[in-house]
Amino acid sequence: MTIKVETKRYLNFINGEWTPSVTSEVERSMNPADKNDVIGLVQKSTKEDLNNAVKAAKLAKDAWRKLSASQRGEYLYKAASILEKRINDIAECATREMGKTLAESKGETARGIAILKYYAGEGMRKVGDVIPSTDPSALMFTTRVPLGVVGVITPWNFPIAIPIWKMAPALVYGNTIVIKPATETAVTCAKIIECFEEAGFPPGVVNMLTGPGSVVGQGIADHEDVNGITFTGSNGVGKQIGQSALARGAKYQLEMGGKNPVIVAADADLQLAVNAVIDGAFRSTGQKCTATSRVIVLSDVYQEFKKALVEKTKEITIGNGLDRDTWMGPCASEGQLNTVLSYINKGLEEGATLLIGGKRAEKGTLGNGYYVEPTIFENCSQDMAIVQEEIFGPVIALLKAESVEEALQIANNVEYGLSASIFTTNIQHFLSFIQDMEAGLIRINAESAGVELQAPFGGMKNSSSHSREQGEAAKEFFTSIKTVFVK
Ligand SMILES: NC(=O)C1=CN([C@@H]2O[C@H](COP(=O)(O)OP(=O)(O)OC[C@H]3O[C@@H](n4cnc5c(N)ncnc54)[C@H](OP(=O)(O)O)[C@@H]3O)[C@@H](O)[C@H]2O)C=CC1
Numbered sequence: 001m002t003i004k005v006e007t008k009r010y011l012n013f014i015n016g017e018w019t020p021s022v023t024s025e026v027e028r029s030m031n032p033a034d035k036n037d038v039i040g041l042v043q044k045s046t047k048e049d050l051n052n053a054v055k056a057a058k059l060a061k062d063a064w065r066k067l068s069a070s071q072r073g074e075y076l077y078k079a080a081s082i083l084e085k086r087i088n089d090i091a092e093c094a095t096r097e098m099g100k101t102l103a104e105s106k107g108e109t110a111r112g113i114a115i116l117k118y119y120a121g122e123g124m125r126k127v128g129d130v131i132p133s134t135d136p137s138a139l140m141f142t143t144r145v146p147l148g149v150v151g152v153i154t155p156w157n158f159p160i161a162i163p164i165w166k167m168a169p170a171l172v173y174g175n176t177i178v179i180k181p182a183t184e185t186a187v188t189c190a191k192i193i194e195c196f197e198e199a200g201f202p203p204g205v206v207n208m209l210t211g212p213g214s215v216v217g218q219g220i221a222d223h224e225d226v227n228g229i230t231f232t233g234s235n236g237v238g239k240q241i242g243q244s245a246l247a248r249g250a251k252y253q254l255e256m257g258g259k260n261p262v263i264v265a266a267d268a269d270l271q272l273a274v275n276a277v278i279d280g281a282f283r284s285t286g287q288k289c290t291a292t293s294r295v296i297v298l299s300d301v302y303q304e305f306k307k308a309l310v311e312k313t314k315e316i317t318i319g320n321g322l323d324r325d326t327w328m329g330p331c332a333s334e335g336q337l338n339t340v341l342s343y344i345n346k347g348l349e350e351g352a353t354l355l356i357g358g359k360r361a362e363k364g365t366l367g368n369g370y371y372v373e374p375t376i377f378e379n380c381s382q383d384m385a386i387v388q389e390e391i392f393g394p395v396i397a398l399l400k401a402e403s404v405e406e407a408l409q410i411a412n413n414v415e416y417g418l419s420a421s422i423f424t425t426n427i428q429h430f431l432s433f434i435q436d437m438e439a440g441l442i443r444i445n446a447e448s449a450g451v452e453l454q455a456p457f458g459g460m461k462n463s464s465s466h467s468r469e470q471g472e473a474a475k476e477f478f479t480s481i482k483t484v485f486v487k
């Protein structure tokens with residue numbers, strides 16, 4: 001007898017109800033570590049589904065706004081404790097959907113819990129300032145109001161933390177939300193929304209729908225009843241969303257790519273630098289906007305650093321993120337694997353020298369997934385695609401510099417400015433790095449990736465729309481200031 005196990009169908013969450021799309025069409029969410037593993041079926045929603053979700057969010061917004069912020073915070077505390085109970089299930093789902101190791105997914109879920117608690121507490125903190133008026137008998141102060149309905153569009157690379165770091169502040173500051181997660185990780189998002197449902201948010205406050213970015217995502221950007229849009233993803237899509245929002249006067253926030261450099265000065269602790277470059281470049285298979293992708297090494301220590309980096313790279317074990325022994329999982333999808341391989345080919349065509357890696361990893365069961373070897377190039381020039389463009393994969397371009405000034409000039413010579421690190425023991429070097437490096441996140445003697453939820457996060461240049469997320473900075477996006485004059 002064969003037992004047929006049905007693939008679970010995940011629905012949209014609209015107005016407090018799990019609802020199928022009006023089309024009843026679904027898409028499969030697949031495991032990039034094993035192309036035979038279907039994780040679930042998700043709704044292929046349309047504009048009509050989006051209209052229903054936005055309508056529900058609009059209807060719910062006044063009652064939600066009128067609660068005290070601390071009452072709203074109580075819902076977030078409840079969601080945090082439910083997520084805490086489901087940490088294993090949700091982390092495992094994220095690993096199956098996008099491939100990062102289970103340890104990374106568990107860490108990310110724990111971060112999601114901490115973010116919910118942080119913003120729950122925000123409900124008890126101040127929202128305004130008293131400002132002295134020139135009129136001695138008047139009282140002048142600021143207060144803040146929510147935007148209304150906020151559209152949340154999220155990528156697949158942090159399928160737990162990014163949706164939560166956008167939804168939690170949006171909600172605590174009094175907005176209602178419509179979230180459209182990346183199709184690749186829609187099941188993980190549905191499970192997070194189950195936690196919000198169990199926390200008892202009033203109907204219409206939290207809405208989720210899945211479906212193609214070009215339909216549902218663009219529909220959010222264009223929808224006249226969506227007052228603010230927060231997006232993380234690629235540059236091309238981000239800019240399009242920004243233009244659509246600007247055209248109709250909606251507020252928007254974009255977090256996009258990076259081409260993050262690490263400078264290794266001659267006086268650096270080289271072992272520390274090697275370990276941090278390995279973590280920064282190859283953890284999550286290089287699929288972080290803060291991942292290290294250019295390493296600029298001072299010529300005095302270049303050979304020594306290169307040798308140690310290549311040796312350490314050889315130790316990396318590639319495999320299914322659910323296996324304990326795996327250090328690096330697959331790329332998140334076949335499309336992502338092909339993008340990485342095409343950049344590796346471009347690097348070779350443009351004349352860079354391959355030091356290690358460079359191929360799809362297909363040995364044994366790896367052939368069932370979208371694995372690529374950790375890859376390092378040297379003899380890279382500044383105009384090469386692998387030096388200029390975001391690859392979003394485990395690929396390092398090594399560059400040589402004669403001085404820290406030259407290294408800084410190379411580091412700044414890209415269109416992005418998200419995060420950047422320097423390894424040095426010289427105070428002058430790190431002071432000039434803080435001053436002159438064009439990046440929103442400056443890290444000294446630490447890897448380029450690594451974001452703390454209580455601190456502002458965002459980039460300069462083409463990495464963001466110049467706003468910041470997380471910590472107190474989130475308040476700037478998710479609220480409007482009102483200046484009040486009383487006499
Ligand atoms: N900075 C970062 O953190 C990230 C950067 N990237 C970069 O982007 C590249 C491509 O990745 P990808 O996942 O395709 O990133 P996208 O920018 O295409 O996707 C991010 C989100 O936007 C949605 N979306 C797609 N098209 C539109 C649209 N026209 N209007 C509104 N929303 C849309 C996606 O939906 P759907 O999933 O349904 O397409 C997803 O929810 C990566 O290789 C990497 O370089 C990607 C992810 C995160």
Ligand SMILES: O=C(O)CCC(=O)C(=O)O
Binds near residue numbers: 289449450
């Ligand atoms: O490095 C991190 O923790 C967050 C990075 C990020 O936001 C991203 O890759 O999209």
